[in-house]
Amino acid sequence: xxxxxxxxxxxxxxxxxxxxxxxxxxxxxxxxxxxxxxxxxxxxxxxxxxxxxxxxxxxxxxxxxxxxxxxxxxxxxxxxxxxxxxxxxxxxxxxxxxxxxxxxxxxxxxxxxxxx
Amino acid sequence: xxxxxxxxxxxxxxxxxxxxxxxxxxxxxxxxxxxxxxxxxxxxxxxxxxxxxxxxxxxxxxxxxxxxxxxxxxxxxxxxxxxxxxxxxxxxxxxxxxxxxxxxxxxxxxxxxxx
Numbered sequence: 001x002x003x004x005x006x007x008x009x010x011x012x013x014x015x016x017x018x019x020x021x022x023x024x025x026x027x028x029x030x031x032x033x034x035x036x037x038x039x040x041x042x043x044x045x046x047x048x049x050x051x052x053x054x055x056x057x058x059x060x061x062x063x064x065x066x067x068x069x070x071x072x073x074x075x076x077x078x079x080x081x082x083x084x085x086x087x088x089x090x091x092x093x094x095x096x097x098x099x100x101x102x103x104x105x106x107x108x109x110x111x112x113x114x115x116x
Numbered sequence: 117x118x119x120x121x122x123x124x125x126x127x128x129x130x131x132x133x134x135x136x137x138x139x140x141x142x143x144x145x146x147x148x149x150x151x152x153x154x155x156x157x158x159x160x161x162x163x164x165x166x167x168x169x170x171x172x173x174x175x176x177x178x179x180x181x182x183x184x185x186x187x188x189x190x191x192x193x194x195x196x197x198x199x200x201x202x203x204x205x206x207x208x209x210x211x212x213x214x215x216x217x218x219x220x221x222x223x224x225x226x227x228x229x230x231x
Contacts, residue, residue, distance in 0.1 A: 006158075009156065033217050035219060037222075042224065043204065043206075043224055043225040043227075044206075044222050044223065044224045044225065045206065045208075045220075045222040046222075047219045047220070047221070050217060050219055052217060091158060091159065095217075100214050101164065101166065101172070101213055101214070102147050102149075102164070102166070102210050102212070102213035102214065102215065102218060102220070103149075103161055103164060103174070104159075104161075104220060106158040106159040106160075107158055108156060108157060108158040109156075109158050
């Protein structure tokens, strides 16, 4: 099965707290790509990061960091020192290389609320 | 300014009517996609097109139709056969739909409500 699970439906934190959004995926492909998107209240999804299955290096971009672990099929996203502007729905997505279609398999999304 | 535009932003439809949602991109992307978003269910793929004059059904194509006569345009028609069309519809594009590493760029969405 090809599937993405974001078990956390909603998370609420107070500004400046660190928060981790979990993403677990299933795929039979050995080559695949994982993505994170942010959907602010305006509705448009914004691309955050792409990771291929052969690159397990963690990545940091400002306050954002991603932890990719093939052993646990997880691709978790951490926001350090959260801000109110981080409030959004965050989606994890999978693109199995074998599909040759660019079709993304999305998780259900995690709604993050950052309170001042 | 390159990007994807969707119109209208809000759309109201009476039961039994067909409606068409517009999606236009000026990114010169080959592939375009339509997704439906319902609360708590993430995004589900309706139709996709990897090249002009060609399109494929996604996971929930029943009650929908599309066309791809021009590279920059991929309109979605919600027909009266769609039993529960009230949802948020998102259009996306990518440079080459055959390559898994290409990210998709999304439009601002159309919120359709059936009265």
